[in-house]
Amino acid sequence: MSYSALSHLDCPRCGARHDADVVQGTCSCGSPLLARYDLGEVRTSPRDIAGRPPDLWRYHELLPVRAARHVVSLGEGMTPLLALPRLGRALGVPNLLMKDESLIPTGTFKARGAAVGISRAAELGVRAIAMPTNGNAGAAWSVYAARAGLRSLVAMPAAAPAVTRAECAAAGAELYLVDGLIGDAGRLIAAAVAQRPGYQDASTLREPYRVEGKKTMGLEIAEQLGWRLPGVIVYPTGGGVGIIGIYKALRELLELGWVAGDLPRLVAVQSTGCAPIVRAFQAGATASEPWPDPKTVAFGITVPNAPGDFLILEALYATGGTAVAVTDEALLADQGAVARLEGSFICPEGAACVSAVRELRESGWLAGSDEVVVLNTGTGLIYPDTVPARVPVLPPSGSIP
Numbered sequence: 001m002s003y004s005a006l007s008h009l010d011c012p013r014c015g016a017r018h019d020a021d022v023v024q025g026t027c028s029c030g031s032p033l034l035a036r037y038d039l040g041e042v043r044t045s046p047r048d049i050a051g052r053p054p055d056l057w058r059y060h061e062l063l064p065v066r067a068a069r070h071v072v073s074l075g076e077g078m079t080p081l082l083a084l085p086r087l088g089r090a091l092g093v094p095n096l097l098m099k100d101e102s103l104i105p106t107g108t109f110k111a112r113g114a115a116v117g118i119s120r121a122a123e124l125g126v127r128a129i130a131m132p133t134n135g136n137a138g139a140a141w142s143v144y145a146a147r148a149g150l151r152s153l154v155a156m157p158a159a160a161p162a163v164t165r166a167e168c169a170a171a172g173a174e175l176y177l178v179d180g181l182i183g184d185a186g187r188l189i190a191a192a193v194a195q196r197p198g199y200q201d202a203s204t205l206r207e208p209y210r211v212e213g214k215k216t217m218g219l220e221i222a223e224q225l226g227w228r229l230p231g232v233i234v235y236p237t238g239g240g241v242g243i244i245g246i247y248k249a250l251r252e253l254l255e256l257g258w259v260a261g262d263l264p265r266l267v268a269v270q271s272t273g274c275a276p277i278v279r280a281f282q283a284g285a286t287a288s289e290p291w292p293d294p295k296t297v298a299f300g301i302t303v304p305n306a307p308g309d310f311l312i313l314e315a316l317y318a319t320g321g322t323a324v325a326v327t328d329e330a331l332l333a334d335q336g337a338v339a340r341l342e343g344s345f346i347c348p349e350g351a352a353c354v355s356a357v358r359e360l361r362e363s364g365w366l367a368g369s370d371e372v373v374v375l376n377t378g379t380g381l382i383y384p385d386t387v388p389a390r391v392p393v394l395p396p397s398g399s400i401p
C-alpha cells in the first residue's frame with residue numbers, strides 16, 4: 001500500500017480532471033481544485049491509525065504527500081478535544097466540546113495547512129512560495145518554508161497581529177505590510193508572482209493542498225470521538241478553508257466506512273462586521289457578494305470576498321447547517337467567559353463560535369441534547385490587546401490591600 005492514496009485533482013465547478021503530480025494552481029475555469037484519493041484502495045483501518053504517532057501524518061493515506069521522506073513536520077496535529085462542562089451548562093448545551101488548536105506549532109490551526117501545503121510543494125520541486133495573509137497563515141507558512149529550506153514571500157495588512165509579523169521576519173520571510181486589506185495584499189502578491197519565475201502562489205485555495213492539511217481537524221474530531229461524528233461542528237469562517245476541509249474529511253470517512261450515519265450540521269460563524277457568507281446563506285444563494293468596509297477584532301475572519309464561497313455554502317446546505325454573525329462585543333465577552341469558566345485563553349475567532357452557540361441555543365436551532373464541537377482556531381496569546389488588563393501598579397515599598 002502506498003504512503004498516499006492521492007489519485008488526481010478535480011474541479012468542483014466544471015468537473016475537469018487535473019494531474020496531481022505537477023504543480024497546479026486553480027482550474028482554467030477559475031475554480032479551486034480539490035485532491036481526490038483512491039479510497040477503495042486504502043487497506044488501513046482505524047485500528048492501524050491508533051498505533052501511529054500523535055500528529056496529523058497518522059492519516060497519511062488521506063494526505064497528498066507521496067513519500068514519507070518529504071514530510072516537513074514540527075509535530076502538528078492531534079490537538080485536544082476538550083469537554084467544556086461549565087460553559088456548556090451555562091449556555092444550555094451540556095455536551096459542548098472544543099477542538100483546541102492553541103496547542104499547535106505557531107499557535108493556530110494554520111500550521112496544518114502549512115505543513116501539508118509546504119511538504120507537497122517541496123515534493124513537487126517548488127523552491128519558493130508567495131502568499132497574502134491576515135497574519136496567522138503567513139506566520140505558519142514562513143516557519144514551515146524555513147524548515148523545508150524554501151523561500152517565502154508574504155504580504156499582510158499593517159493591522160494584522162504584530163506577533164505574526166515578528167514570526168515571519170524571524171523565519172526569514174521576505175515580508176511586506178500593506179496599508180489595506182487581505183485582498184489588496186493578494187493583488188500585490190499575484191503581480192509579484194507573475195514577475196518571479198519559480199514562486200508558487202499559495203493564496204487561499206489557489207493551490208490544492210492547504211485544504212488537505214486543514215481537513216485533518218475533521219479526521220481528528222472523528223477519531224477522538226471513537227470514530228463517531230458529533231451532531232454539530234461550529235467553525236469561524238474567513239476564507240472557509242477549514243470548513244471546506246472538515247466537510248471533505250467527513251465525506252471521505254463515510255466513503256471509507258470508518259464512520260456511519262448523518263454528517264454533523266456545519267455552522268459557519270462570521271462577525272457582524274464582515275459577514276458575506278451569512279448574508280449569502282440567508283438569501284439561499286450559492287455564491288457571496290463582496291462585503292464593503294469589513295471590520296472586526298476577530299482579524300482572521302476579516303475576509304470580504306472568499307474564492308471558495310460556493311464550497312462553503314454547499315457544505316452548509318448539504319449538512320442542514322447554518323451561518324451566524326456575532327458582534328465583537330459578544331465574542332469578546334465570551335473570550336472572557338471561556339477563560340474564567342474553563343481556564344482556556346482562546347482567540348477571538350474561537351470565541352465567535354461560543355457566541356454563535358449561545359445565539360443558536362437561544363433561537364432554538366440547537367437543542368439542549370445536541371453534541372456540539374466548537375473550533376478554537378488559535379491561542380489568545382496572539383492577540384494580547386483584545387483583553388484589557390486594568391491592574392494596579394504598586395511601588396516597591398507599597399503593600400497589597
Ligand SMILES: Cc1ncc(COP(=O)(O)O)c(C=O)c1O
Nearest residue numbers: 136238239240241242300349377
Ligand atoms: C485564528 C483564525 N481563525 C480562523 C480563520 C479563518 O480561516 P479559514 O480560512 O479556514 O476560514 C483564520 C484565518 O486567518 C484565523 O487566523
Ligand SMILES: [Zn+2]
Nearest residue numbers: 011014027029
Ligand atoms: Zn473548472
